[in-house]
């Protein structure tokens with residue numbers, strides 16, 4: 035693709051600034067549409083398009099140029115990297131927007147350097163039954179495959195085994211570690227990366243996309259039993275889908291494997307197939323949002339690590355919900371344990387979360403100055419790794435410097451553009467995005483605050499670089515003095531007296547980092563919440579509606595590093611629970627079933643890890659409970675914690691203590707022994723945001739920051755509605771007065787004068803007021819009342835002003851909108867539950883109606899571009915908050931449990947794991963085990979040692 039105006043013909047990869055982004059909105063690009071067999075002799079047809087050009091329009095132009103038969107029906111298919119997988123675009127989809135989500139490499143290759151045929155648009159013809167016509171080749175191909183299978187069955191063709199490998203390891207004549215490895219290696223060399231072990235799918239990450247994900251394969255695996263065909267990830271998705279429909283039971287697919295083994299990639303294939311299966315090739319609204327949600331979650335939750343340049347630093351469970359008929363109706367994302375420590379510290383050769391680098395590389399000049407952005411190397415939270423390198427190679431600082439902030443083949447500017455677009459796709463308006471980036475900048479500046487001792491004699495501290503404070507206070511919109519106090523002193527109550535105690539030097543750094551980590555994780559929670567809101571379907575709110583679901587769990591694999599700490603302990607505990615679930619299903623339940631049916635069966639010994647799970651989590655003396663006890667005890671230390679572990683569990687076969695006096699303990703996990711250092715265990719387990727910091731942030735004038743501190747989304751939403759009302763009223767009246775004043779030269783107090791002259795006002799066209807007016811209309815329609823019985827101190831807006839009316843094109847609701855969501859809202863009944871509701875009195879109602887009339891009549895008025903986002907409302911917010919009740923991370927981070935102490939991090943993690951296990955327990959499971967073919971990430975290279983050592987290696991699970 036190339037942009038023809040604006041002078042950035044190198045493709046969208048070169049568009050990085052806001053100003054350029056503005057031009058980019060109107061730029062004309064060239065789409066290359068490949069007609070394939072529909073126009074023999076034409077490789078591709080260049081079609082000019084803008085960001086808003088629809089697929090239907092692009093097809094029209096293409097048909098015109100190629101003079102194709104217009105009586106036929108055509109669609110545009112987007113082919114993405116994974117070996118030719120095709121995504122059919124809806125007529126209203128915008129191909130340029132899809133293309134903007136492609137990685138820069140794809141766009142560059144497109145501009146002529148060759149080899150980039152992976153990403154492209156194809157012109158496809160649609161058959162009468164709605165299926166896609168593949169020019170006969172698919173049918174032929176399927177026939178050949180089928181024929182081949184029949185001939186093999188009849189013995190006319192050699193069996194697969196003759197080639198020396200088995201598609202199912204259970205069929206191996208001899209089951210040894212050697213034979214398993216030989217079989218996997220042999221298959222891998224034939225580019226067969228998938229192998230079954232019974233019903234379990236093993237994937238060996240080839241680090242190169244193979245052409246096995248295109249529609250031929252989608253079709254081929256449709257409605258076959260597992261094992262009928264060559265193993266494939268699509269086969270698992272397909273079997274789960276049909277089992278859900280036939281047995282009317284929820285299904286789940288559990289993906290495991292070490293970092294870089296391909297879990298996330300497998301999840302992507304599964305989700306695409308699971309949504310595509312029910313869509314007959316068309317991307318639904320849900321699929322679109324899932325499509326946008328991926329890059330957003332990735333930018334905020336992934337980072338470069340030593341093992342994987344794009345490693346997910348959080349676990350996720352994506353649940354695709356279906357109607358009884360089997361069509362997708364919505365989805366839900368649950369996240370587990372975002373790695374917070376990465377925000378303030380990274381190991382050598384690792385980076386902070388991607389989004390920081392994207393922002394610093396891609397922000398426009400305007401954004402740079404608004405957020406006071408610097409270079410990455412000037413931020414403490416990003417440059418610690420550089421400093422390490424610096425110490426090693428002082429003389430070649432600049433080389434090392436560049437290496438640390440970019441990854442080979444990466445274009446951060448392009449990634450920033452892509453992120454912005456993805457955020458737009460999940461419904462984040464420009465103002466919301468600005469709030470998010472401003473918060474990220476505040477976090478970076480916060481990290482630059484350094485402390486020093488005031489004097490040698492006492493412990494009191496000061497900030498070395500006070501010039502940073504105004505920047506942070508400006509970005510967070512808090513008072514500078516309050517910020518200084520919160521960062522240097524602690525307020526405590528002792529016998530009714532309020533004490534202000536200065537932090538010690540080491541403490542202050544922890545407080546600063548804790549504030550940064552908590553802000554970031556609250557932001558991440560907020561993003562997940564908003565994505566879930568976008569993925570929510572109206573019908574999910576109806577209790578009677580029957581939902582079936584298929585969940586895909588992509589959770590961090592087993593970890594054993596040189597230094598293991600609290601995070602690894604939690605992660606490995608989660609893996610123990612999953613291994614237990616796996617054992618239950620694969621061995622125990624199956625054997626019990628055989629025995630119940632009277633089938634003679636020799637029980638297979640498997641490693642039962644119940645003992646290890648009990649050691650870690652069984653009340654009252656398990657390690658996690660002892661940790662909680664010691665975390666609550668002010669005099670305790672990590673050493674007393676270790677002593678407690680020893681006293682309580684000495685002699686337990688699952689725990690050992692190093693012979694030398696080392697502050698560590700060793701757990702015998704199912705996947706091997708891991709040594710954990712107890713340093714920081716207590717601190718990490720109670721990593722809550724301090725009350726002083728919460729109070730500071732709640733004092734922010736910025737509704738978005740306050741919103742992050744809000745624990746009750748429905749309540750904060752109502753406050754947002756109220757605020758919007760007053761904002762609109764005040765603005766409307768004030769502007770009216772000003773206008774009359776200008777015209778008559780004296781103050782016009784009478785509202786009628788305002789109304790008479792308001793037609794020409796432009797202030798109403800400001801997005802904030804448009805939104806306020808729309809919100810007000812909704813209030814009116816919901817019969818809210820304007821006068822609150824008692825005005826409490828606002829809990830603040832959850833969403834900030836710009837997010838309240840982000841709405842879905844599906845809603846189709848205008849000012850006087852009927853039907854759609856509006857219908858749902860008025861029938862929701864949520865308003866009646868409210869005490870002290872909001873009443874629209876008749877004067878303000880008239881005022882607003884008039885204002886709206888003006889707004890709508892004005893010929894300059896343009897409706898906002900419709901966004902793939904649901905309208906927020908109390909009922910859906912309540913629904914979502916209930917779904918995430920178990921996950922009280924944000925709540926506890928903010929220390930909002932007034933009476934009780936907030937639950938510890940490990941307690942919250944256990945609660946979310948329990949919920950996950952409950953969901954899995956109610957589903958029929960499938961297991962996908964991912965293995966890294968080599969540690970160097972080389973394409974199609976099989977390293978025996980690496981594969982056999984993998985915790986997902988069949989020997990260690992079977």
Ligand SMILES: Nc1ncnc2c1ncn2[C@@H]1O[C@H](COP(=O)(O)OP(=O)(O)OP(=O)(O)O)[C@@H](O)[C@H]1O
Pocket residue numbers: 239240241242243244291292293294295296297298299300342344345346347590591964
């Ligand atoms: N099936 C596949 N075909 C081709 N390449 C793959 C495949 N699966 C994974 N990869 C490559 O391997 C890289 C690492 O995979 P992925 O990020 O999915 O690993 P992961 O197990 O999720 O790692 P982490 O636990 O660190 O998040 C991907 O960026 C991709 O380049």
